[in-house]
Amino acid sequence: MAHSTSSFESKTVEQWKELVTSSLRGKDWSSLTTTTPELITIEPLYTELTKEQEDQIQKLQQVWVTEDVKAIEPGTQVELDTRKWHKHGADAVTELVAFLLESHKRAESGSIPEKVAFSVDTQFFMEIAKLRAARVLWSAFLHARNLETTSLVIVAETSLRSYSLYDPMVNLLRSANSAFSAVLGGANEVAVYPFDKLTGETELSKRLAANILEIIEHETFVSAVQDPAAGAYAIEALTDQLTEKAWNAFIEVSEKTVEQQNEWLQQQSSTSFDAQLQAVAKRKQALIGTTIYANPADPVTIASQDNGYKRLAEQFEELRASLQSFSEKVAIVQAGDYKTSKPRVDFCKGVLSTFGWDAAVISPAQMNEYAYIVIAGTDEDISKVVAEMTDGPQLVDIAGKHPEFENFQSKGVTGMIHLGQSLLEKGSELRSKLAVKEDAR
Known part of the structure; x- marks a missing residue:
């Protein structure tokens, strides 16, 4: 019986790099490197x-x-x-x-x-x-x-x-x-x-x-x-x-x-x-359970010892503990249909869970029932929801860097949640604004 003795054709590093580069869909080669x-x-x-x-x-x-x-x-x-x-x-x-x-x-x-x-x-x-x-x-x-x-x-x-x-x-x-x-x-x-x-x-x-x-x-x-x-x-x-x-x-x-x-x-x-x-x-480095896949149901815990370490999670834990009192007053407004809004809704839920908030997903008609809302959807659908807003007592953010953000501020939009944003800075900003709103009541 004859047996095949075929072998794989050897490839050069240049050929491998050319193939990988073609699959990056316009991204630079440096996107594959890590500093x-x-x-x-x-x-x-x-x-x-x-x-x-x-x-x-x-x-x-x-x-x-x-x-x-x-x-x-x-x-x-x-x-x-x-x-x-x-x-x-x-x-x-x-x-x-x-x-x-x-x-x-x-x-x-x-x-x-x-x-x-x-x-x-x-x-x-x-x-x-x-x-x-x-x-x-x-x-x-x-x-x-x-x-x-x-x-x-x-x-x-x-x-x-x-x-x-x-x-x-x-x-x-x-x-x-x-x-x-x-x-x-x-x-x-x-x-x-x-x-x-x-x-x-x-x-x-x-x-x-x-x-x-x-x-x-x-x-x-x-x-x-x-x-x-x-x-x-x-x-x-x-x-x-x-x-x-x-x-x-x-x-x-x-x-x-x-x-x-x-x-x-x-x-x-x-x-x-x-x-x-x-x-x-900025979520370039993940802390699972703290900044990525955080579970809002986890109870607030205090460290009894840390052996003198500067821990990466510590400031997030302190921020989360200080935001617990607002957890029932947070929601994400679904702008547009489920399919088109889901990517940004999920992203916002992930960010808000870092603060210990299990945000409800609501329709635009329910937005006045919450102290803080994030409008999530495509840019076009967000524009439609903002256009119909009336200036209410709550804080309003939008998902993503919308090109019309400056114009939205006159309608009561106060901020954004987007990729590359510092969660510590955003959480601290929300804590200050929510505290002011709470004191004004």
């Missing part, structure tokens, strides 16, 4: 392992600790601790610079640290690259000081930066994501925070946290591989870029006084956190 808080551009495809990256892998193998990953024992002491900068909002580059600066101080006093602690957040590939870059930088640091290469023990703990009070079970997914990236990045010891760390741990949450490491250890077998992320082009590229950025920044900042170094780290951490918060507020 991280570290100002590193993540490409949609990595296809080449460079000679420099091969050398980098060799350096990693020299300083890797070939032991199974284990949970951190209570009371574990570390010689270098970058976690305080992560708690203040530092990005990966800033954390690595802090690691090098502290190593430099210790070396100047005659001691060489062997154990460092990092917090690991939910930016999966970046966190893997961060820990791998720490080992490359450690090797480079020892070489620059003509010191013998020694193994670096990395202690990692899952971060609370992305933890939220609302929909707390999502925190379980966040911690699992962080723990897995820590292991893939080469952490030797890992601590996993329980999903209810913010409100008080339970036996269930502590058991689930412990089981995350058990599952990683016994079901993925990653600890059986010296460097499980080696050869992954995207991770190697990120590792290389992080290493270069952190080393160059270290060389520059190390010339400063200790006080100036701390000021630099504080400024970088603050700037990074603000940028991340803005990305979350």
Whole structure:
């Protein structure tokens, strides 16, 4: 019997890029790239392992600790601790610079640290690259000081930066994501925070946290591989870029006084956190259960502890708590038929749920029954509803950036809900306006 030996025709990267570009329907190629808080551009495809990256892998193998990953024992002491900068909002580059600066101080006093602690957040590939870059930088640091290469023990703990009070079970997914990236990045010891760390741990949450490491250890077998992320082009590229950025920044900042170094780290951490918060507020970065798929039925909860973290969800939680008293007075007016209005109605419901409001969807005839309404539909249908409005006591917003918005203001329209808008700014604006309306009654 004859057998076919046909094979797939090989394609070049240029052919792949041409095909993808044609499917973007007019969008620029840059729409497929992502810029991280570290100002590193993540490409949609990595296809080449460079000679420099091969050398980098060799350096990693020299300083890797070939032991199974284990949970951190209570009371574990570390010689270098970058976690305080992560708690203040530092990005990966800033954390690595802090690691090098502290190593430099210790070396100047005659001691060489062997154990460092990092917090690991939910930016999966970046966190893997961060820990791998720490080992490359450690090797480079020892070489620059003509010191013998020694193994670096990395202690990692899952971060609370992305933890939220609302929909707390999502925190379980966040911690699992962080723990897995820590292991893939080469952490030797890992601590996993329980999903209810913010409100008080339970036996269930502590058991689930412990089981995350058990599952990683016994079901993925990653600890059986010296460097499980080696050869992954995207991770190697990120590792290389992080290493270069952190080393160059270290060389520059190390010339400063200790006080100036701390000021630099504080400024970088603050700037990074603000940028991340803005990305979350504009829904460019998702916080599931808080800014995306928020459930208005979740009860308002107060954090009992946060371990000193600046959390991305915190301002949204405070805003939501302050808006609860208006939850029964909010509605979305369906302008036009169901099919054409649904995209904007759904978008507005998602935005308002972030504020804890389960907005009713009503007809234009019912709009005077509510303190705050959003008119949602096509631009044409919105225009028709606004034209028939009478100036009432309620606040009126429209969905989308309508070209006639300025003219609508004379009819009582006070604002808009649209893509790219800061939810924090919009929520604060509504809180102020609704409070004024409430006081005027």
